[in-house]
Amino acid sequence: MEGRIGDDSHLVDRLRQGDPRAFEDLVIAYQHRVFGVALRMLGSRAEAEDLAQEVFVRVHGAIAEFRGDAKLSTWLYTIASRLCLNRLASSERRMVREGEETLTRLASRHASPAAELERSELETALHRAIAELPEERRIVVVLRDLEGLSYEEIAAALELELGTVRSRLHRARMDLREKLERFLP
Amino acid sequence: MTCHEARELFSALIDDALGGEERAVLDAHLATCADCGRELQRFRDTVALLRAVEPARAPAGFVDRVLEAARPAPWPRRLLRALFLPWPVKLPVEAAAVVLVAVGVVYLYQATPELQQAARLESPAPTVAEAPRAATPQPSETSIEKKDAPAPSRARAENVQRSTASSDTSGDTEQRRDRQNFQRDAEPAPSAGMVAGGKTEAPPARSGRVLDTRESQAPAAPESAADALKARKQASTPPAVASFASPDVSGGLAVNDRDAALRALAELVARLGGVEDRRVSWPEGSIVELTIPREAYAEFARQLARLGRWQPTREPAELPARVRIGLRITG
Numbered sequence: 001m002e003g004r005i006g007d008d009s010h011l012v013d014r015l016r017q018g019d020p021r022a023f024e025d026l027v028i029a030y031q032h033r034v035f036g037v038a039l040r041m042l043g044s045r046a047e048a049e050d051l052a053q054e055v056f057v058r059v060h061g062a063i064a065e066f067r068g069d070a071k072l073s074t075w076l077y078t079i080a081s082r083l084c085l086n087r088l089a090s091s092e093r094r095m096v097r098e099g100e101e102t103l104t105r106l107a108s109r110h111a112s113p114a115a116e117l118e119r120s121e122l123e124t125a126l127h128r129a130i131a132e133l134p135e136e137r138r139i140v141v142v143l144r145d146l147e148g149l150s151y152e153e154i155a156a157a158l159e160l161e162l163g164t165v166r167s168r169l170h171r172a173r174m175d176l177r178e179k180l181e182r183f184l185p
Numbered sequence: 186m187t188c189h190e191a192r193e194l195f196s197a198l199i200d201d202a203l204g205g206e207e208r209a210v211l212d213a214h215l216a217t218c219a220d221c222g223r224e225l226q227r228f229r230d231t232v233a234l235l236r237a238v239e240p241a242r243a244p245a246g247f248v249d250r251v252l253e254a255a256r257p258a259p260w261p262r263r264l265l266r267a268l269f270l271p272w273p274v275k276l277p278v279e280a281a282a283v284v285l286v287a288v289g290v291v292y293l294y295q296a297t298p299e300l301q302q303a304a305r306l307e308s309p310a311p312t313v314a315e316a317p318r319a320a321t322p323q324p325s326e327t328s329i330e331k332k333d334a335p336a337p338s339r340a341r342a343e344n345v346q347r348s349t350a351s352s353d354t355s356g357d358t359e360q361r362r363d364r365q366n367f368q369r370d371a372e373p374a375p376s377a378g379m380v381a382g383g384k385t386e387a388p389p390a391r392s393g394r395v396l397d398t399r400e401s402q403a404p405a406a407p408e409s410a411a412d413a414l415k416a417r418k419q420a421s422t423p424p425a426v427a428s429f430a431s432p433d434v435s436g437g438l439a440v441n442d443r444d445a446a447l448r449a450l451a452e453l454v455a456r457l458g459g460v461e462d463r464r465v466s467w468p469e470g471s472i473v474e475l476t477i478p479r480e481a482y483a484e485f486a487r488q489l490a491r492l493g494r495w496q497p498t499r500e501p502a503e504l505p506a507r508v509r510i511g512l513r514i515t516g
Binding site for chain 1: 193195196200244247250254
């Protein structure tokens, strides 16, 4: 259920037939992925949960409009990405203003044991590096390297040309390579 | 291909998204450029770091919160859901409870009038006392019913009417019962037969038969004179069962010596200018129905409390001029 992307055709059929349990199954199957995208994009867990919830509410309201010519997962990522970018664009908030607090919190799960200190440092650096990427590049690298979408799926979700996806992804990775230099072997 | 051009293709190379020609040119460059080879390795390591990031997990309870937000059912539906879901479990239990309550209500409803009827069967006098009282409320209707009573169709109509009356718990139930009493008194043959036959049955059994009779007789038309008589006889059964007119005051009196209490009660009623209408006794207790003047009621209640533990179950503030009292004496 929580794998990267599975065969959702059966779930889609049940959703269209109005199976009351289908939507619940959909949320269970995609909750972590949608939340993950929101968290990487927004930086705050509370804000990410709020946005992820909004994604599913919209999906629930628009399930009848889902045509099925795209994968269900792509459709969900489309809605999640757009909502994230809209929120980032419309609000005055910026990841940088969240500052150290958010970034520390993101890595705090592994912060306490001494043995994980190094890993914690790497994770903190990783999240910081991702968070500092420009939004249009960040969403591409999140969808590609953290969520495992193909170029085509990213292009569909973000309504971009394949070449644009490719170049933004490359720029994002180049930025990250420089910022993570000291962690590379 | 320059180093810059080669490095621009690293992402696509890692993702295996290069065309055949691009791939061949890049491979040729990498074969001759050690710097780009090292850079490619660092690029690969960076992407590997990214892909090793632990996936985020939605917080606990997220699914429930989403479901609540996505399907904000109106409160009546949520209430119904809470009451009836899961329906395979709750519905049978609730249906059984409803049936149980219904049976209990019918039994209780029938039980007390049944005892009153038993008292009436044993005492011939109350019929005389009751008739004028019962006839008063609806003289016009009772005269019509008396006139049409022998016809089979009339019997059916009465049957339906009595079913309605006996299931009615509103304020006019008493009037309907009085009317039924009068009807029964106006049809002596079936009633007398029942009295002569001494047909006193246990309350549940009788109430069951009455219900059966109503169900089977109400829709069916009698086909012969004998059927008509039979139907009328059966039709007369419900009022016989429900002949008890609710007393104005009722309650229980727990005494130590029931015989002594009954004697004292009779003396008290006589002293206060009242009359004992009915009395029936069985091993567990006695039912006494009596009527006393309103002005004597306060004294009656005081004296009753001396006879034993008097617990009224019905004692309205407004009493009629002649107060009918039903006592259940145990001890």
